[in-house]
Amino acid sequence: MVETFRAMVIDTVDGKPAAGFREVSLKDLPDNDVLVEIAYSTLNYKDGLAITGKGRIARRTPLIAGIDISGTVVESRSAEWKPGDKVIVNGWGLSETEPGAYGRYQRVKAEWLIPLPDAFSLQQAMAIGTAGYTSALCVDALEKWGAIKPGEGEVLVTGAAGGVGSVAIALLSARGYKVTASTGRPETHPYLESLGATNFIDRAELQQKGGPLQKERWTGGVDSVGSTTLANALAQTARGGAIAACGLAGGADLPGTVLPHILRSVALIGVDSVMAPKEQRLSAWSRLARDLDKTKLDAITTVEPMSKLPELAQAIIDGQIRGRVVIDVTA
Ligand SMILES: NC(=O)c1ccc[n+]([C@@H]2O[C@H](COP(=O)([O-])OP(=O)(O)OC[C@H]3O[C@@H](n4cnc5c(N)ncnc54)[C@H](OP(=O)(O)O)[C@@H]3O)[C@@H](O)[C@H]2O)c1
Known part of the structure; x- marks a missing residue:
């Protein structure tokens, strides 16, 4: 040593x-x-x-x-x-x-x-890292809340081409969800498709201030952007759905209203990976071991x-x- x-x-x-x-x-x-x-x-x-x-x-x-x-x-x-x-x-x-x-x-x-986990090498575990483990915490939280059910509904992933977004898409598509990826980089569409995204939304669209209750589009979402993007994601979430919010790449503010929550029972689930208890970590890592395609991870x-x-x-x-x-x- x-x-x-x-x-x-x-x-x-x-x-x-x-x-x-x-x-x-x-x-x-x-x-x-x-x-x-x-x-x-x-x-x-x-x-x-x-x-x-x-x-x-x-x-x-x-x-x-x-x-x-x-x-x-x-x-x-x-x-x-x-x-x-x-x-x-x-x-x-x-x-x-x-x-x-x-x-x-x-x-x-x-x-x-x-x-x-046996499924991963030391290098693959760090390819997942906090970003990927946080994606798994988010998907766990959405399923445990009951907002999304495997094989059903359309789920939004913001900051799609980033670390949290990329792994979230791979995990969600492995469970049979239809995944819409929001990205500001159209050149990443083939990459995001290879992970399992089927629809795209330009991130600029979610960055424009929208109404407090918009057309219901998502059963759930994983948001790593925050700010107007998160406010719009909540306003577009269908009755009983939920957004798991973990990031602030677009800003730490949340310029929305309570209307999605009190008129559509939409939940905003906060996800903190830093101090997450051990059982949540083990659950997230077993989801990664079960659902994350290692060829996609390596790619x-x-x-x-x-x-x-x-x-x-x-x-x-x-x-x-x-x-x-x-x-x-x-x-
Ligand atoms: N709560 C937690 O425990 C936890 C854990 C991990 C990460 N995080 C947070 O989650 C966020 C993402 O982390 P990451 O590791 O995935 O970072 P990342 O790899 O940099 O990805 C962030 C993505 O957000 C989008 N983005 C960047 N700037 C933006 C802007 N100004 N407006 C809108 N979108 C923007 C980009 O996606 P496109 O290019 O596709 O548009 C970018 O790839 C960070 O805020 C991070 O601090 C929190």
């Missing part, structure tokens, strides 16, 4: 977050129960915010960035985990209040870990070296990333 390694660290410079590579020692890691040798991490929108400084993600500095880990346990003081176990961590405050994934090693709390994945994080972070903030980016923390 190496004593020092390169990590992407968020600092505070002139009162603002600033990210850069730095040598970190094993002694700098927190005194948590399980030492994991990290194989891969990934690039999520939140990582983009943290690295570019566009969002104040790290609530204390210096802090290693990166919210997702896949790797192998090398030391454990917990009876639950032993050296050699293949594991995943998603969220739990990594890169916010806890040191994160962009380095060779991290010491994490035993209760944050879940076992790598939406690119693997990039950690050294490229600064430019990749800017690209995800600029809406230029398609699908999922796995980060090789050894390169």
